[in-house]
Amino acid sequence: MIQIKDLHKSYKMGKNSLHVLKGINFNVEEGELVAIMGSSGSGKSTLLNILGMLDELDEGTYTLDGVAIKNLNETKAAQYRNKFLGFIFQSFNLINYKSAAENVALPLYYQKVARKERQEKALKYLTQVGLKEWANHLPSELSGGQKQRVAIARAMAAEPKVLLADEPTGALDSTTSYEVMDLIQKINDQGNTILIVTHEPDIADMCKRIVHLKDGVIIEDKKIEQVRASKYV
Amino acid sequence: MFDLERWQEIFDTIRKNKLRTFLTGLSVASGIFILVILLGFGQGMQNGIAKEFEQDAATSVWVWPGVTTIGYKGMNPGRPIQFRNENYDMAGVLFENQIENKSPRLFIRGVFINYGSESLAYNVQGVSHQFQFIENEFMTLGRFLSQQDVDSKAKVAIISNKINREVFHALESPIGEYLDLSGIPFKIVGVYGDIGGEREEDRIYIPVSTAQQVFNGADHLNNLSYTLPPVEDFETAVAQSIKFKNDLKSYLQKAHTVAPEDTSAIQVYNPMEEAKRFYALMGGIKFFFWFVGVCTIIAGIVGVSNIMLIVVKERTREIGIRKALGAKPWSIVGMILHEAIFITAIAGFTGLILSMGILEIVGPHVEVDYVLNPSVNFNVALTTVFVLIFAGAVAGFFPAWRAAKIHVIEALRDE
Numbered sequence: 001m002i003q004i005k006d007l008h009k010s011y012k013m014g015k016n017s018l019h020v021l022k023g024i025n026f027n028v029e030e031g032e033l034v035a036i037m038g039s040s041g042s043g044k045s046t047l048l049n050i051l052g053m054l055d056e057l058d059e060g061t062y063t064l065d066g067v068a069i070k071n072l073n074e075t076k077a078a079q080y081r082n083k084f085l086g087f088i089f090q091s092f093n094l095i096n097y098k099s100a101a102e103n104v105a106l107p108l109y110y111q112k113v114a115r116k117e118r119q120e121k122a123l124k125y126l127t128q129v130g131l132k133e134w135a136n137h138l139p140s141e142l143s144g145g146q147k148q149r150v151a152i153a154r155a156m157a158a159e160p161k162v163l164l165a166d167e168p169t170g171a172l173d174s175t176t177s178y179e180v181m182d183l184i185q186k187i188n189d190q191g192n193t194i195l196i197v198t199h200e201p202d203i204a205d206m207c208k209r210i211v212h213l214k215d216g217v218i219i220e221d222k223k224i225e226q227v228r229a230s231k232y233v
Numbered sequence: 234m235f236d237l238e239r240w241q242e243i244f245d246t247i248r249k250n251k252l253r254t255f256l257t258g259l260s261v262a263s264g265i266f267i268l269v270i271l272l273g274f275g276q277g278m279q280n281g282i283a284k285e286f287e288q289d290a291a292t293s294v295w296v297w298p299g300v301t302t303i304g305y306k307g308m309n310p311g312r313p314i315q316f317r318n319e320n321y322d323m324a325g326v327l328f329e330n331q332i333e334n335k336s337p338r339l340f341i342r343g344v345f346i347n348y349g350s351e352s353l354a355y356n357v358q359g360v361s362h363q364f365q366f367i368e369n370e371f372m373t374l375g376r377f378l379s380q381q382d383v384d385s386k387a388k389v390a391i392i393s394n395k396i397n398r399e400v401f402h403a404l405e406s407p408i409g410e411y412l413d414l415s416g417i418p419f420k421i422v423g424v425y426g427d428i429g430g431e432r433e434e435d436r437i438y439i440p441v442s443t444a445q446q447v448f449n450g451a452d453h454l455n456n457l458s459y460t461l462p463p464v465e466d467f468e469t470a471v472a473q474s475i476k477f478k479n480d481l482k483s484y485l486q487k488a489h490t491v492a493p494e495d496t497s498a499i500q501v502y503n504p505m506e507e508a509k510r511f512y513a514l515m516g517g518i519k520f521f522f523w524f525v526g527v528c529t530i531i532a533g534i535v536g537v538s539n540i541m542l543i544v545v546k547e548r549t550r551e552i553g554i555r556k557a558l559g560a561k562p563w564s565i566v567g568m569i570l571h572e573a574i575f576i577t578a579i580a581g582f583t584g585l586i587l588s589m590g591i592l593e594i595v596g597p598h599v600e601v602d603y604v605l606n607p608s609v610n611f612n613v614a615l616t617t618v619f620v621l622i623f624a625g626a627v628a629g630f631f632p633a634w635r636a637a638k639i640h641v642i643e644a645l646r647d648e
Contacts, residue, residue, distance in 0.1 A: 056559070065433060070635045074637075075561045082559020093554045093645055110559040158559070209593035 001162060001193050002051065003029040004117075007048055008062035017147045020046045022216040024060070028162075028195065031225070033188040035204035036197045038213035039223035046165065047213065048197045052085055052164050053077045072155070082110050086155030090167035092147040094139040100150045101126060101135040107158035125153040145176035146227055152183060155194075163194040169203055174232075181206045234300075243572050256575075258580035258586045261548065261621060263532025265584030268526035271612050273592040277599065277607025282511045284605050292333070292470060293367050294478055295502040296457040302318045305492035314498050318445075327484060331461060331477050332532050338456035346437070348400055349415040355396060356436045357414060359444025368427065368457045372396075375408045376425030378418040382422075383440045390419040393434035394426045412437070417447055423434040467512070530621055538628030541573055545632040552636050553644025557621035562637035569629040569636060573629030574622060581618040589614065 009021040020043045029032055038044040049055035050062065053069060062069045064084055071128050077160065086107075087093075090113045104122035113121070127151040131142075139147055148168060155163050168184070169177035181203060188194050188208075197205060204210050205227045210221035247254050249354075281600055298314035321337045339359035346353040364370075365377040383390050388413050401407035411418040419439060427433035444450055461477055466471050478501045483493065491498040545552075552565055589609065597605045 035563075049642055052557075075563070078556065078559050082555065087557050089645060091645075093550070095559070096550050098245070102245070106555070107558040108553075109238065109242065110564070115238060127387070154558070194282040197437060 001030045001032075002026075002195075003061070003063040004051075005061045007050065007062065008058045009043075009049075009050060009055070021050075024216075024218060026211065026218060026221070028193060030193055031188070032209045033185070033194045034196070035207035035210045036213060037201075037204050037210055039199065041215075042213040043162065043216040044164035044197050044213045048164055048166055048195070050059060051162075051195065052087060053081050054203045060090060069086060069201050071191065074115050078110075082107060082158060084161045086158055086163045086207060088148070088151050088155050088163060090127050090170035092144075092151045092171070093222040094141070094147055094150055094154075096139050099136045099144065100131060100153075103139070103150055103158050104154045111158060121157055122153075126150070126154070126156050130151045135190055143176075144172050145179055148172060148176075149183060151210060152180070152187070161193065162190060165194065165196040167198055168196060169198070174202075177203065178229045180221040182233050185226070185229055239568065239571060244570065246572060249575070253540070253544065253614070254363050254576055255535060256455045257410065257576050258583070260536035260540075261577050261580035262584035262587070264481055264536075265324055265581050265614075265618060265621065266527045267529045268617055269406045269585060269588035269609050270592070271522040272613065273414075273524045273588070273596065273607040273609040274604065275519040276609060277596070277604040278518060279515055280565065280607075281601075281605035282508075282515055289592045292461040292463060292474060293459065293479070293504055294474060294483060296459075297455065297500055297502075298489075299497045299500055301491055301495055302360065302500040303492040303495045305495070306490055307468065308490055314491065315564050316454040316457060316485075316604065320485060320488055321454055321457055322485060323488070324457065324481060328480060330475065331473070331480070332459050333364035333458040333462040333493060334366045336361035336458050337454040339441050339450050339453065341444055341448045341450070344415045344448065345413075348410070351600045353396075353400060353412075357444070358436055358438055359448075359450070360440035363440055364415050364438065364458065365425070365625060367460050368433075369429075370425040370427055373426050375421075375426045377425065378440055382441060383442050383569060386443045386446055387440060388417060388419045388443060389439065390414070391423040391438040391482050392421055394424060395434035396437065397424050401600050414439070415448070423506040467509075471505050471509045474503050478503045479507070530617065530624075533621060534624040535630055537577060537625045538566055538570045538632070541569070541629040541632045545569065549636070549639060551642050553638055553641050556639070556641045558647065565637040566630070569633035570626060570629050573633075574626050577622045578618075579627035581621050585614055 004024055005027045007021055007024040007026075011021040014017075024047065028062045036044045043104070045063060047159065050057050053072065056072075057070075063090060064080070066085075067080070069080065076171070086148045092120050094100075097107070098106070101119065104125055105118040108118040123132065123135055129152055131146060131149055131153070133158070134142060134146060134150075143149065152168075171182055174179060175202075184194060184196070185206060196203070200206055205224065206229050207224070208226050209223045210220070211218055267616065297532070298316050301308065301310050301312045301314065304310045316337075318337070319337075325332070325335055337360070341357040341359065344357050344359065346355060361383055362378045365372075370377070373398070375391075377391055378389065381387070392407060392412075397407050401410065403410075404410065407421050407424060410421050410423060413419075423432075429475055441454075445452065458480075461470075461474055464473060482499055482501055485491075485499045486495070486635050489498070552560075555565065589611070592608055597606060599605070
């Protein structure tokens with residue numbers, strides 16, 4: 001699903017150049033649940049931004065579902081993001097004046113899906129994350145865990161190839177974190193490819209594979225026995 | 234523009250940001266409102282001034298004698314000037330080419346007017362047949378004085394609509410009736426009306442020649458009046474009337490041995506010259522109104538662009554989210570512009586309709602001197618609205634463009 005070869009990325013900070021990613025090689029198969037770990041400054045967020053086409057790579061190649069991602073203009077990148085990727089953020093990033101259902105329907109609006117169908121799909125995915133009754137509530141009326149579940153439903157709504165989650169449990173307490181991980185595992189069980197950036201080991205242990213980043217290189221890449229989050233819920 | 238989905242998206246946004254929308258709309262609507270009202274009153278003043286000068290023919294010139302104030306060629310100051318027939322005839326010959334209509338006037342004092350047993354209180358004036366055009370009288374019945382009436386010293390009289398109504402209301406027509414002026418019967422041959430209204434309809438006109446003979450006027454005249462031939466443009470008309478005024482004045486001064494610098498012995502009223510002064514003032518006022526109006530509009534535009542800037546800043550995160558979800562840059566620009574144009578248009582037309590409505594309803598009832606029926610050219614107002622919409626779009630474009638260029642990562646960064 002994802003192939004990355006010899007990926008380099010540096011940022012210009014005034015006169016100095018900061019080399020963040022120093023040759024990453026890394027493949028993800030369909031249906032995998034990968035945790036990308038590392039301390040802050042290890043380059044994990046940069047990697048996720050490049051994977052999410054929010055940032056451009058300097059060197060190397062990135063292939064997503066057989067499509068080479070290179071030199072995209074903004075319009076093309078937007079199109080690919082919409083088609084291939086679903087984002088889950090630490091701070092949820094829901095639009096605060098739109099109801100849960102409208103938030104979930106938003107990626108479909110950019111896919112030019114008709115309004116009626118958007119509403120149906122939004123409701124379907126909200127049901128899947130267990131928030132059907134909350135469809136008409138604004139984000140401010142939801143708890144943190146509920147917000148993240150809405151965000152997950154939104155990421156799913158576009159039926160992307162890959163879900164990218166940036167510290168999805170970072171703003172949640174541990175019980176809520178496990179509920180969210182339980183949901184993510186269930187989505188993964190349905191065959192969806194998911195990448196999670198995290199620095200919490202217990203969250204990483206709930207994935208099927210852990211990639212450890214340090215100072216811009218992968219120092220460890222191992223498959224693990226998945227810990228089911230349902231145990232803790 | 235015709236994308237229904239986008240309209241729905243915009244209505245959603247507007248519905249959920251009512252205050253912001255309202256404030257944007259208010260600055261635009263009030264801008265248009267103030268401009269239209271100002272322009273309306275500018276027009277009203279112009280109408281009012283035009284009306285003031287409409288009472289007499291615009292190119293008319295009026296001359297009346299006064300008392301000398303400066304001793305000249307052995308004559309004492311304080312000498313009253315008396316116009317005579319020869320002055321009138323001479324001026325007619327001298328300035329024949331400059332004059333269109335001319336008429337002397339003799340005010341007849343101490344005359345008793347009777348109709349049957351009724352005693353009436355009106356003015357009687359002796360004039361020539363051309364006076365109709367100088368005073369701007371229109372005939373409602375019969376005819377005005379004719380050249381023949383003047384030449385033959387006919388005992389005929391012209392009365393006004395007002396007199397007709399007040400005295401002859403029992404009759405179907407006053408034509409052919411006789412008025413008794415100090416014992417002498419005058420036959421009514423016409424009824425006139427004056428554009429200036431009733432206050433100009435207190436006069437009974439009789440031929441000047443008859444007046445002089447019957448009422449012991451000798452060859453005295455009280456007043457000379459003229460109109461000048463119409464010309465294409467205002468400037469020429471003013472120049473022409475000033476020249477005539479000066480020529481006539483200097484002739485009369487010479488004829489009556491008056492010092493050229495004596496301003497009170499011979500007085501000339503020249504509406505054209507007055508009008509010029511008023512029109513210049515009007516132009517100034519109109520310009521001022523436009524200036525204030527345009528400033529208001531500019532303030533409106535600045536308001537719109539300011540609010541657009543804030544909107545974009547406030548919505549940075551939302552725009553970041555939308556971009557992460559696959560919004561293309563142009564769809565962001567389109568969304569923000571679409572909203573800006575929509576709000577500006579609705580608010581602009583609201584302001585337009587409100588202000589035009591007020592002018593329409595209140596305008597005809599305005600009864601202030603020099604302001605008459607304030608109204609505004611609809612096309613001008615409409616153009617202003619479109620200019621404002623266009624300016625709103627331009628003002629909205631740059632913030633929108635900047636918004637579309639927002640880097641998703643930066644937009645979503647936690648504060």
